[in-house]
Amino acid sequence: MGQGQGHSRTMTWLVLMVGLVLQGLVAETQGLACNWGSRASHPLPPEIGVKLLKDNGFDKVKLFEAEAGPLKALGNSGIQVMVGIPNEMLQPLAGSVQAAINWVYQNVSTYISKYGVDIRYVAVGNEPFLKTYKNLYVTTTFPALQNVQAALIKAGLGMQVKATIPLNADVYQTQNDLPSGGNFRSDIHDLMVSIISFLSNNGAPIVINIYPFLSLYADxxxxxxxAFFDGTSSPVVDGSIVYTNVLEANFDTLIAALEKNGFGSMPVIIGEVGWPTDGDPNANAEYARRFNQGLINRIMSGKGTPRRPSPPDIYLFSLLDEDTKSIDPGNFERHWGIYYYDGTIKYALNMTNSRSIVPAKGVKYLSRRWCVMSPQASLSDPNLPGSISYACSYADCTSLGYGSSCGNLDARANASYAFNMYYQSVDQRQGSCSFNNLSALTAIDPSMGSCRFEIMIDTGTHDKKTTSGSSRSSRWGLGTAFWFVLGLSSLLIRTN
Incomplete structure (x- = not known):
């Protein structure tokens, strides 16, 4: 073997090895995106949350508000960030360029320059054109978007950070029940065209939230x-295209609307899509695993839709359960996470590179004790219904609803669940397990079957934390909680 021939073979081997390494790096860096909401009484510590994201291959995250804890923790993490502005701020931002300049300086420029946060998008509002809002934000959303974009440009961030608006899929519709008939809602058609034109001129994407679960819930x-990605029993035929799942059909309805209005190449991000695990018969771990695994498989395979073969960025909704969200749309609203509130795993998922989902590490909990109905207490005690109502007015009892994970408990276990949720929500405060001599503390975990009796995260304070993050359910009020606890008390009375 000559020296030149050996050198050539060595170089060929090196090139092959470098190629394999690069392929591995590309595969390793192909990641996922998700929403990280903050409407939780005992939120996961931000540093643990960021580690959870990274350990499971998430390289993009959407926050609903510019909260200091999560943003600082995301600094120099390698995770791209979309940071949100709540709908309540649209009016002041629409009325003042200076207000937008101040907001961008405090919540974008500072975190980029001081903490190394990789902010890529500012989400101006959250689904502001929902029909249920009755035009509340119609006149302020676009001016707020314009002012925030102007503020980003003034801050020298116009190329790095793009302002956009996360929109619900109800901003478009179809007249013939087929994706090809898609167009924007008639009452906001001209406004939508103006917004999309502005986004296009500034190199920003349109962001759409799509919820197949809600289609099933509503009908x-x-x-x-x-609703899933592995079913073919009810296809929708649109000319030469056959749709076998609602996500593709819904997305292509938007694409048809964009094409009709001259924006056929407009970039699109799916800002929210997921499946809840509790609070409704169809909100369960089996369906959530089926949907989210199918969704992740699509993302990792780079699959698009018939009208848009190139895949969009898709932000899974959501990372964690949030126990203080409004339940007006349904008890399921607090259970969208692929994890429980504390980062423990709900169901098996294969994430990037087929790695199994892993839980949060380093979470510290309150003491292992639960508040339950006392064995000596009577179900006929006249104080019992009022005690349960009180507990569920201040804590999350949605898992007790019909078809939910704790929906099959007997009357005594129902009361125990309510008492414990209250006790945990106030950090096991001394005297908080005291319901008219109906309750008692126990060190034996009362969880049974699919029903978890929680112990909350130790947040390091005995003052109940109030969160201000504006997640998807912030569109609805809080009144349903009252009717929920009344219904629960009635159920208890009927079972006696």
Missing amino acids: PNFPINY
């Missing part, structure tokens, strides 16, 4: 397999 006759 008992909705073909259930059509």
Whole structure:
């Protein structure tokens, strides 16, 4: 073997090895995106949350508000960030460029320059054109977007950070029930075209939230397999295209609307999509695993839709359960996380590179004790219904609802669950397990079957934390909690 021939073979081997290494790096860096909400009474510590994201291959995250803890923790993490502005701030931002300049300086420029946060998008509002809002934000959303974009440009961030608006899929519709008939809602058509034109001129994407679960929730006759990615029993035929799942059909309805209005190449991000695990018969771990695994598989395979073969960025909704969200749309609202509130795993998922989902590490909990109905207490005690109502007015009892994970408990266990949720929500405060001599403390975990009796994260304070993050359910009020606890008390009375 000559020296030149050996050198050539060595170089060939090196090139092959470098190629394999680069392929591995590309595969390793292909990641996922998710929403990280903050409406939790005992939020996961931000540093643990960021580690949870990284350990599971998430390289993009959407926050609903510019909260200091999560943003600082995301600094120099390698995770790209979309940071949100709540709808309540749209009016002042719409009325003052200086207000937008101040907001961008405090919540974007500072975190980028001081903490190394990789902010890529500012989400101006959250689904502001929902029909249920009755035009509340119609006149302020676009001016707020314009002012925030102007503020980003003034800060020298116009190329690095893009302002956009996360929109609900109800901003478009179809007249013939087929994706090809898609167009923007008639009452906001001209406004939508103006906004999309502005986004396009500034190199920003349109962000759309799509929820197949809500289609099933709203219509008992909705073909259930059509909500998932592995069902073909109810296809929708649109000319030469056959749709086998609602996500593709819904997304392509938007694409058709964009094409009709001259924006066929407009970049699109799916800002929220997921499946809840509790609070409704169709909100369960089996369905959530089926949907989210199918979604992750699509993302990792780079699959698009018939009208848009190139895949969009998709932000999974969501990372964690949030126990203080409004339940007006349904008890499921607090259970969208792929993790429980504390970062423990709900169900098996294969994430990036087929690695199994892993839990949060380093979480510290309150003491291992639970508040339950006393064995000596009577179900006929006249104070019992009022005690349960009180507990569920201040704590999350949505898992007790019909078809939920704790929906099959007997009357005594119902009361125990309510008492414990209150006791944990106030950090096991001394005297908080005292319901008219109906309750007692126990060191034996009362969890049974699918029903978890929680112990909360030790947040390091005995003052109940109030969170201000504006997640998806902030569109609704809080009144349903009152009717929920009344219904729970009635259920208890009927079971006696």
